[in-house]
Amino acid sequence: MNIVIVGLGVIGGSYALCLKELGYKNVYGIDIDKETLKKAEKMGIIKKGFMEEHEIIKEADLIILSVYPELIKEFINKNKHNFRNGVIITDTAGIKGLFIDEVIDMLPKGVDFVFGHPMAGREKRGIDFASKDVFRGANYLIIKNNRNKPESISLIKDLAYSIGFKNVKEISYSYHDEIIAFTSQLPHVLAVSLINSDEENRDTGKFIGDSYRDLTRIANINENLWSELFIGNKDNLLKSINNFERELNRLKNCIELGDRKGLKAEFKKSTMRRERL
Amino acid sequence: MNIVIVGLGVIGGSYALCLKELGYKNVYGIDIDKETLKKAEKMGIIKKGFMEEHEIIKEADLIILSVYPELIKEFINKNKHNFRNGVIITDTAGIKGLFIDEVIDMLPKGVDFVFGHPMAGREKRGIDFASKDVFRGANYLIIKNNRNKPESISLIKDLAYSIGFKNVKEISYSYHDEIIAFTSQLPHVLAVSLINSDEENRDTGKFIGDSYRDLTRIANINENLWSELFIGNKDNLLKSINNFERELNRLKNCIELGDRKGLKAEFKKSTMRRERL
Numbered sequence: 065m066n067i068v069i070v071g072l073g074v075i076g077g078s079y080a081l082c083l084k085e086l087g088y089k090n091v092y093g094i095d096i097d098k099e100t101l102k103k104a105e106k107m108g109i110i111k112k113g114f115m116e117e118h119e120i121i122k123e124a125d126l127i128i129l130s131v132y133p134e135l136i137k138e139f140i141n142k143n144k145h146n147f148r149n150g151v152i153i154t155d156t157a158g159i160k161g162l163f164i165d166e167v168i169d170m171l172p173k174g175v176d177f178v179f180g181h182p183m184a185g186r187e188k189r190g191i192d193f194a195s196k197d198v199f200r201g202a203n204y205l206i207i208k209n210n211r212n213k214p215e216s217i218s219l220i221k222d223l224a225y226s227i228g229f230k231n232v233k234e235i236s237y238s239y240h241d242e243i244i245a246f247t248s249q250l251p252h253v254l255a256v257s258l259i260n261s262d263e264e265n266r267d268t269g270k271f272i273g274d275s276y277r278d279l280t281r282i283a284n285i286n287e288n289l290w291s292e293l294f295i296g297n298k299d300n301l302l303k304s305i306n307n308f309e310r311e312l313n314r315l316k317n318c319i320e321l322g323d324r325k326g327l328k329a330e331f332k333k334s335t336m337r338r339e340r341l
Numbered sequence: 342m343n344i345v346i347v348g349l350g351v352i353g354g355s356y357a358l359c360l361k362e363l364g365y366k367n368v369y370g371i372d373i374d375k376e377t378l379k380k381a382e383k384m385g386i387i388k389k390g391f392m393e394e395h396e397i398i399k400e401a402d403l404i405i406l407s408v409y410p411e412l413i414k415e416f417i418n419k420n421k422h423n424f425r426n427g428v429i430i431t432d433t434a435g436i437k438g439l440f441i442d443e444v445i446d447m448l449p450k451g452v453d454f455v456f457g458h459p460m461a462g463r464e465k466r467g468i469d470f471a472s473k474d475v476f477r478g479a480n481y482l483i484i485k486n487n488r489n490k491p492e493s494i495s496l497i498k499d500l501a502y503s504i505g506f507k508n509v510k511e512i513s514y515s516y517h518d519e520i521i522a523f524t525s526q527l528p529h530v531l532a533v534s535l536i537n538s539d540e541e542n543r544d545t546g547k548f549i550g551d552s553y554r555d556l557t558r559i560a561n562i563n564e565n566l567w568s569e570l571f572i573g574n575k576d577n578l579l580k581s582i583n584n585f586e587r588e589l590n591r592l593k594n595c596i597e598l599g600d601r602k603g604l605k606a607e608f609k610k611s612t613m614r615r616e617r618l
Contacts (some may be wrong), residue, residue, distance in 0.1 A: 183548070183549070183550040184550060184551075185550070202550065202551075203547060203548065203549065203550065205548065231547060233547050233548070235548075240548075243543070243545065243548045244548065246538075246539065246540075246545070247545060247548050247549045247550070247552075247553045248549075248550055248552055248553065250535065251535065251552040251553055251555075251556040252552065253589070253592055254531050254535060254556060254589075255552075255556065255611070256588075256592060256607055256608060256611040257585055257588035257589040257591075257592055258527065258528065258531060258585060258588075259611045259614045259615055260588045260591075260607060260610055260611050260614070261523075261527075261581070261584040261585040261587065261588040262523065262614065263523075263584075266520070268520065268523070268524060268618075269617075269618050270480060270508060270510050271460070271480065271482065271510070271512075271517075271520045271521065271524050272460070272480065272524045272525075272618075273460040273461060273462070273479065273480065273524070273525055274461075274479075275524075275525055275528040275529065275532075275558075275559045276524045276525065276528055277618075278528075278555045278556070278558060278559070279528040279531060279532070279555070279556055279559075280611075280614075280615055280618065281552075281555055281615070282552045282555070282556075283611040283612065283614065283615040284611070284612045284615040284616060285608045285611060285612055286608075287604070287605040287608035287609055287612070288605070290604070290608060291601045291604040291605050291608065292601075294595075294596050294604060295596060295599050295601060295604070298596055298597070298599070301596060302593065302596060302597065304538070305589070305593055305596075307538040307540075308534055308535060308538040309586075309589070310538065311533075311534040311535075311537045311538040312530070312531075312534040312582070312586070314534075314537075315530055315533060315534055316579070316582055318571075319571050319572060319575055319578060319579060319582075320575070320579065322572050322575070324568045324569075324572060327564070327567070327568040327571060327572070328564040328565070328568050330533055330537060331533060331562045331563075331564035331567060331568065332564055333537055334532070334533040334536045334537050334557075334560040334561070334562060335560065335561045335562055335564070337536045337537070337539065337557075337560065338536055338557055338558070338560045338561040339561060340546075341545070341546050341549075341554075341557065
């Protein structure tokens with residue numbers, strides 16, 4: 065099987081590492097960064113790297129698109145005449161509504177695109193932070209469409225389990241984007257707002273406990289990727305922010321009024337929900 | 342040296358464990374819960390436990406008050422005639438403004454109260470979750486007052502380092518309560534609001550990554566303690582919430598307007614701040 069990974073960042077690089085571990089020999093990489101390709105070749109996790117969409121696309125049995133969400137449509141459009149019959153394509157984008165319908169419409173017959181979302185990553189970007197542990201124990205989501213063949217779904221699912229994911233779940237794209245706005249995007253919004261709301265030039269670091277450390281870890285954020293993700297899933301994210309603000313105001317009112325009973329009720333609810341998680 | 346720990350929860354219990362490790366023999370415990378005292382005696386971390394403020398107070402050279410903030414004033418008031426000359430008292434409360442002035446006024450001559458804040462804890466409450474690791478690597482704050490003797494400060498400081506704290510810092514009580522509202526209380530407000538803003542009965546757990554897990558860990562919260570802490574530090578906390586809301590609105594506006602440049606600027610700021618931490 066010829067596998068082509070497009071984009072050798074943390075996610076694409078980690079795929080390559082895992083595929084090597086699994087014994088796949090014919091893994092190729094495409095990246096816009098020459099250094100990245102050199103590194104990947106040197107690490108022996110790709111057989112060969114290419115700078116552009118190359119002839120190699122024509123020989124791919126499986127293409128893993130680990131590029132920014134906005135590049136997926138472009139990639140499919142550029143290469144729609146290059147795909148061999150029977151190829152399976154998958155992606156790793158954190159949002160789907162932005163492109164899924166158009167991409168499906170664009171696909172030639174004989175090309176099966178199984179949209180996927182590995183719920184994993186690192187704060188740092190680039191192949192240097194790729195690792196076999198990135199996917200370990202994480203959740204993987206498959207966003208099925210009605211053109212998918214069962215055997216393609218199985219292949220992507222099996223691959224996810226074999227590279228370390230713990231749970232693989234199928235989900236519609238509208239539910240995916242709605243719930244991801246809450247579980248992944250909203251936490252990033254909060255972390256960024258929290259750390260940015262600190263007063264300038266305060267020696268905050270000396271007065272923190274684990275809570276501040278935990279809540280700001282993801283404030284270290286890839287600005288190119290996350291601005292795409294936020295704006296590409298705008299309506300769902302704004303809805304999540306509004307729900308959050310409703311709860312924040314509830315707590316704020318209790319604090320203003322000195323309403324101890326009200327606060328305790330909120331804390332009991334949050335504790336119960338966290339324990340159930 | 343006779344040491345009396347009042348309140349054998351996670352913090353008091355962890356003090357007892359650490360003092361045992363350091364070789365202190367005459368450590369006594371006071372708690373309202375009989376079972377807790379039994380456990381502590383059985384674990385050998387206290388020499389003897391008492392249910393009420395007991396004669397043992399009169400023999401104490403060091404008293405560690407690890408009780409809820411609102412009980413500190415009460416304890417001092419009840420026992421002001423029981424303290425021996427030269428006793429050093431310290432506390433572990435997460436806020437100080439609520440009681441510090443009144444407590445200082447109440448103290449008999451010859452009693453030195455060094456207010457302290459171990460910035461450590463566990464989500465779970467009670468002696469079962471006490472551990473020698475609770476304080477390991479954490480920050481410890483000393484809130485000096487003008488009646489403190491240098492040797493009392495030194496004793497509390499040395500004790501903090503010997504039980505595992507990494508940094509000990511002296512700080513005024515007004516700055517303490519202001520910065521703690523931001524670094525500790527605000528993260529708890531956010532975690533509770535985040536998890537409580539989830540839709541009812543959604544199978545959220547299957548769609549989460551590390552970010553949601555990290556940001557909701559402290560939503561598992563002791564409702565009695567934290568309602569006291571929030572309401573007892575109301576003005577500072579409301580100020581921190583307002584600052585946070587200002588930043589949240591900034592992000593929200595960028596998302597609404599599709600302002601990618603604005604978002605990237607916020608992300609760069611948060612990344613820089615997080616890396617500096």
